[in-house]
Amino acid sequence: MLKSIDSRELQTRKAAAEEQFCGRKAGINHFANVDPATGRPVGGYQDGGIEAVLVKYAEDLIPTYIEYTAKGYTITTIGTVAINANTWEIYFNRPEGQVKPMLAAILHKVEADYRAEIETHNEKFIQDQVDAQLRVDTAREEREQAKAVAEKRALVEVEIRATFHPPQETTAPVQTPAPAKGKRS
Template sequence: MTLFKTVDATELQARKTAAEEQFRGRKSGIDHFAGNDPVTGRPVGGYVEGGIEAVLVKYAEDLIPVYVEYTTKGYTLTSVGVVSINSSTWEIYMNRPAEQVKPLLDAILQKVEDDYIAEIEVYNNAIVDKAVAEQLAMAERREAKELEEATKARRERIESEVRQGLKAPDLTKPKSGKK
């Protein structure tokens, strides 16, 4: 068994399926919460791509001609259909044609795969970094212990040389003689 992660095809496919469902269910256009400002953390608006296009129709008499025009271009009506924005303006929610969706979806799925592989690489690199740090710490502790033992042995050797040189009296033998 290895500690390293590898690419799991089922997990990758699940992530791709989720990304595709999110793309197909998202309306193309301006999203006021598309991203976050890294400094303040507040939402930042931006343009998002999606599988649904909201076609603005300003007059009721234009609903059918606009619908026919977009269906001839390959668009299909969503389950939401026509939504009234106010008394005289509507939006027709239509699925984008496959030739528009395919390149966008391919780019999104490639990004999902790249992000997944990058996530695995970060995880594996973290394991290697942790193992290296543990090995270094163990080597430093071993070296510190060896240095401490060498210092202690050197001190004992020097102390014995000094005692020999000064001929310190042996206090363990009692003195013989008168009191």
């Protein structure tokens, strides 16, 4: 069956992509892509709505926080995470000005992928229907051809039989002469 674009499905996909983007940390993801030849995960950079800022010393935590909030960043629910005894990461939500263009590009890609998926499905459906119709037509032609061959064979057989087996003449029954009256010999 041919598919058409379902606006609810598209909005659901866009909402899921937006939620994933806003909840994802920007940076290297070791499972960002898949190698098409082997099917193994391949690392790569991915954008996200959360930016992790590395802070080397404890005395730099508050100045870093003030600097990033002045730029429009807001702290996430994760907040500050200690990596080791002397190093921390502060997780900030990116400012709306940075998020909007990135999110627009992601949503545009989601819509393009959805349209391509629908187009691929419809093209495959049409090709399957064409193949099925061709199989039906081929089977019908083969049946008609087999029937024509059988009819021709029957006609040729009748002609051959007529040629080699001429119709037999019907002969009158042989009459035996009646016994003569008289002496016996």
